[in-house]
Amino acid sequence: MSAVTAEHAHDDHHDDHAHGPEKGWLRWIVTTNHKDIGTMYLLFALAMFFVGGAMAMIIRAELFEPGLQFVDPQFFNSMTTMHALVMVFGAVMPAFVGLANWMIPMMIGAPDMALPRMNNMSFWMLVAGILLIASTLFMEGGAPAGGWTLYPPLVLQTGKALPFAIFAVHLLGVSSIMGAINIIATILNMRAPAMTLMKMPLFVWTWLITGFLLIAIMPVFAGSVTMLLTDKFFHTSFFDAAGGGDPVLYQHIFWFFGHPEVYVMILPTFGVASTIIPVFARKPLFGYSSMVYATAAIAFLSFIVWAHHMFTVGLPIAGELYFMYATMLIAIPTGVKVFNWTATMWKGSMTFETPMLFSIAFVVLFTLGGFTGLMMSIAPVDFQYHDTYFIVAHFHYTLVPASVFILMAAGYYWMPKWTGHMYNEKIGQLHFWLSAISVNILFFPQHFLGLAGMPRRIPDYAIQFADWNMISSIGGFIFGASQLLFLWIVIDTIKGGTGEKVSDEVWEDAHKHGLEWTLPSPVPYHTFSTPPTVIPCDHD
Amino acid sequence: MNRVENDEKNKKYLNGSRIDCVCYDDLRYGGFASDFTMNNEVAVKNKKLVRNLAIVAVAMFGFGYALVPLYDVLCEWKWIERDRPDAIKAIPETAYEIDVNRNIKIEFLTTLNENTPMIFRAEQTQITVHPGEYHTVNFYAENKTDKPMIARAIPSFSPALTSTYFEKVECFCFSEQTFAPHEGKTMPMRFVINPALPYDYQTITLSYTFFDNTQNAVKK
Numbered sequence: 001m002s003a004v005t006a007e008h009a010h011d012d013h014h015d016d017h018a019h020g021p022e023k024g025w026l027r028w029i030v031t032t033n034h035k036d037i038g039t040m041y042l043l044f045a046l047a048m049f050f051v052g053g054a055m056a057m058i059i060r061a062e063l064f065e066p067g068l069q070f071v072d073p074q075f076f077n078s079m080t081t082m083h084a085l086v087m088v089f090g091a092v093m094p095a096f097v098g099l100a101n102w103m104i105p106m107m108i109g110a111p112d113m114a115l116p117r118m119n120n121m122s123f124w125m126l127v128a129g130i131l132l133i134a135s136t137l138f139m140e141g142g143a144p145a146g147g148w149t150l151y152p153p154l155v156l157q158t159g160k161a162l163p164f165a166i167f168a169v170h171l172l173g174v175s176s177i178m179g180a181i182n183i184i185a186t187i188l189n190m191r192a193p194a195m196t197l198m199k200m201p202l203f204v205w206t207w208l209i210t211g212f213l214l215i216a217i218m219p220v221f222a223g224s225v226t227m228l229l230t231d232k233f234f235h236t237s238f239f240d241a242a243g244g245g246d247p248v249l250y251q252h253i254f255w256f257f258g259h260p261e262v263y264v265m266i267l268p269t270f271g272v273a274s275t276i277i278p279v280f281a282r283k284p285l286f287g288y289s290s291m292v293y294a295t296a297a298i299a300f301l302s303f304i305v306w307a308h309h310m311f312t313v314g315l316p317i318a319g320e321l322y323f324m325y326a327t328m329l330i331a332i333p334t335g336v337k338v339f340n341w342t343a344t345m346w347k348g349s350m351t352f353e354t355p356m357l358f359s360i361a362f363v364v365l366f367t368l369g370g371f372t373g374l375m376m377s378i379a380p381v382d383f384q385y386h387d388t389y390f391i392v393a394h395f396h397y398t399l400v401p402a403s404v405f406i407l408m409a410a411g412y413y414w415m416p417k418w419t420g421h422m423y424n425e426k427i428g429q430l431h432f433w434l435s436a437i438s439v440n441i442l443f444f445p446q447h448f449l450g451l452a453g454m455p456r457r458i459p460d461y462a463i464q465f466a467d468w469n470m471i472s473s474i475g476g477f478i479f480g481a482s483q484l485l486f487l488w489i490v491i492d493t494i495k496g497g498t499g500e501k502v503s504d505e506v507w508e509d510a511h512k513h514g515l516e517w518t519l520p521s522p523v524p525y526h527t528f529s530t531p532p533t534v535i536p537c538d539h540d
Numbered sequence: 541m542n543r544v545e546n547d548e549k550n551k552k553y554l555n556g557s558r559i560d561c562v563c564y565d566d567l568r569y570g571g572f573a574s575d576f577t578m579n580n581e582v583a584v585k586n587k588k589l590v591r592n593l594a595i596v597a598v599a600m601f602g603f604g605y606a607l608v609p610l611y612d613v614l615c616e617w618k619w620i621e622r623d624r625p626d627a628i629k630a631i632p633e634t635a636y637e638i639d640v641n642r643n644i645k646i647e648f649l650t651t652l653n654e655n656t657p658m659i660f661r662a663e664q665t666q667i668t669v670h671p672g673e674y675h676t677v678n679f680y681a682e683n684k685t686d687k688p689m690i691a692r693a694i695p696s697f698s699p700a701l702t703s704t705y706f707e708k709v710e711c712f713c714f715s716e717q718t719f720a721p722h723e724g725k726t727m728p729m730r731f732v733i734n735p736a737l738p739y740d741y742q743t744i745t746l747s748y749t750f751f752d753n754t755q756n757a758v759k760k
Binding site: 114115177180181184185188189190215216217218219220221222223224227235238240241242243246249252253256314 | 582585586589590593594596597598599600601602603604605607608611653692694700749751752753755
């Protein structure tokens with residue numbers, strides 16, 4: 001394949017101590033290496049996945065039977081709020097930033113991220129933000145309990161925790177914005193020669209677009225919580241009716257952030273799925289450019305549909321109609337993507353290793369979650385679904401068997417490359433099947449509960465909802481327990497895995513799909529210190 | 541091979557002919573930290589891009605605040621059904637032709653926000669009026685505390701669209717009300733239903749909520 005022989009050039013000037021990572025624990029504090037920071041992001045996200053998961057277990061335990069069993073209602077409401085905040089800002093978003101840190105430089109042939117020091121800072125600000133928000137659990141009056149959307153006037157009744165939660169949101173916002181700026185700069189300025197935009201892997205593309213989304217929305221969120229802060233402590237009246245404000249205004253500002261925010265979590269998911277599926281179908285991705293345009297279209301549409309979260313606040317008819325039709329439009333680019341993934345698998349020589357299993361489950365279950373979203377986009381019927389378990393089922397389908405499953409897939413897919421060890425395929429498959437079955441036992445019945453009228457964010461419920469809640473809780477416990485298998489696999493793989501020797505490309509012909517597979521396994525501490533050489537393609 | 545040679549090679553392949561697919565030689569993976577000094581051109585480009593992106597982020601923070609006046613402006617549009625600011629503005633008394641064929645039921649609702657320590661009620665909870673006919677309804681409010689109180693009543697209409705046709709000549713809701721300790725006041729509200737009110741509406745519910753503004757007013 002190669003016209004030039006590989007050789008390892010040592011420039012004369014460098015000293016031995018510059019060759020590897022710093023020694024000792026200080027390495028992890030001061031590191032500016034994209035791989036170290038990526039690892040820290042991923043491990044932190046995994047830890048938060050279990051923290052948020054533990055909160056979900058408390059919620060499902062309380063809802064196992066009608067009546068109040070384990071926790072008081074105030075704490076229950078704190079759990080629903082904190083579960084959402086931890087999972088969104090502590091688990092899913094950091095996990096994708098971690099993947100971006102690890103993979104983007106390796107995928108575009110760059111030596112590191114564009115701004116390595118800022119990279120370190122955004123990680124540690126994330127940790128600070130999450131610790132701050134976790135500390136509210138121990139404060140007088142409890143953690144925020146008004147839902148993760150922090151709607152006034154309810155959220156203003158939070159006790160001592162309110163300003164801490166708001167500053168935590170500021171920290172998390174600044175961290176995300178810095179991360180996004182770094183990723184955009186890396187992608188736009190650090191690509192290897194001939195890596196034109198339309199030749200970038202889709203994961204890079206989706207992150208480029210996500211980066212722009214983050215820069216546009218996180219400051220708006222920071223602004224809206226700052227208004228909450230000044231309303232509470234400095235006598236402004238942005239959302240206070242007594243002073244001429246309007247609480248509905250908060251919802252508009254929040255969802256201007258909130259709707260693109262859900263795409264921040266799903267677009268990189270699409271990117272990873274588009275990376276994994278072709279490898280295991282042994283075909284190039286079907287419709288590459290349509291994937292890029294579809295991603296951009298979804299990102300654009302995400303800014304003009306926010307009020308579909310607010311159909312019941314008393315929007316004018318024209319508003320209901322506009323937001324209804326605009327929301328339905330999103331199904332078109334999303335449909336393009338689903339068809340492209342299906343067409344990629346069509347007549348491919350598919351094999352079903354764990355990453356592929358999770359990716360296929362993603363395509364199926366995300367589509368299901370998309371369909372329930374389409375149901376709720378219909379304004380007149382949304383009045384029935386609004387704030388019931390139906391919406392809970394919907395967004396959990398688009399987050400758990402979609403974003404979380406794809407994060408699992410990404411873990412299985414790249415772990416051999418990162419560690420140089422093969423994970424245990426048998427346990428991986430067990431993890432997949434337990435997760436895929438239990439996630440449906442967990443969330444599917446919640447559709448029925450919602451349609452029957454069970455409201456969300458309540459610790460107790462009417463007796464007719466008992467059966468499905470019990471089934472849902474059982475599914476939840478199985479799902480929660482199966483994730484421990486993943487934890488075991490991560491630890492086992494880092495420690496040596498199956499002991500099998502991992503080749504550079506790991507997966508058959510993976511090097512045709514991405515630059516990262518041309519690097520050795522495990523990946524050296526520094527890669528592409530000079531851009532990779534472009535060579536004419538003479539192989540198949 | 542050094543960087544210069546590498547760049548030369550890249551240039552050769554990139555400039556020479558159209559590249560159908562991108563392939564990279566996998567030779568340069570094992571570099572060292574000090575191998576990489578970001579070349580100047582890229583560093584300058586990064587700096588510029590970061591500055592621009594940071595400006596966008598700051599501008600978006602401003603945009604969040606700009607949504608506040610923007611929201612009020614957009615809500616002025618006729619087709620947006622929201623309680624209009626007119627609802628707390630006095631409208632000069634004009635003589636309308638009374639439409640005796642139509643009866644509009646007006647319901648009054650009185651609420652206290654959170655723990656506002658007051659008594660607040662309407663002397664009539666429901667009246668039936670003809671469009672164009674002036675009426676006065678009295679509301680009673682009392683300060684239950686030993687301290688002076690400044691409070692503000694905020695109206696809300698259901699259906700919201702009717703607020704445009706509910707014209708108030710006099711109302712205690714136009715301004716903040718000051719109460720001496722334990723003072724009780726009877727406050728009038730004089731209104732007319734504009735005969736232009738669409739025929740779809742036969743019932744209008746007008747709700748007033750009293751907010752205790754004492755603390756805010758003192759600090760201002």
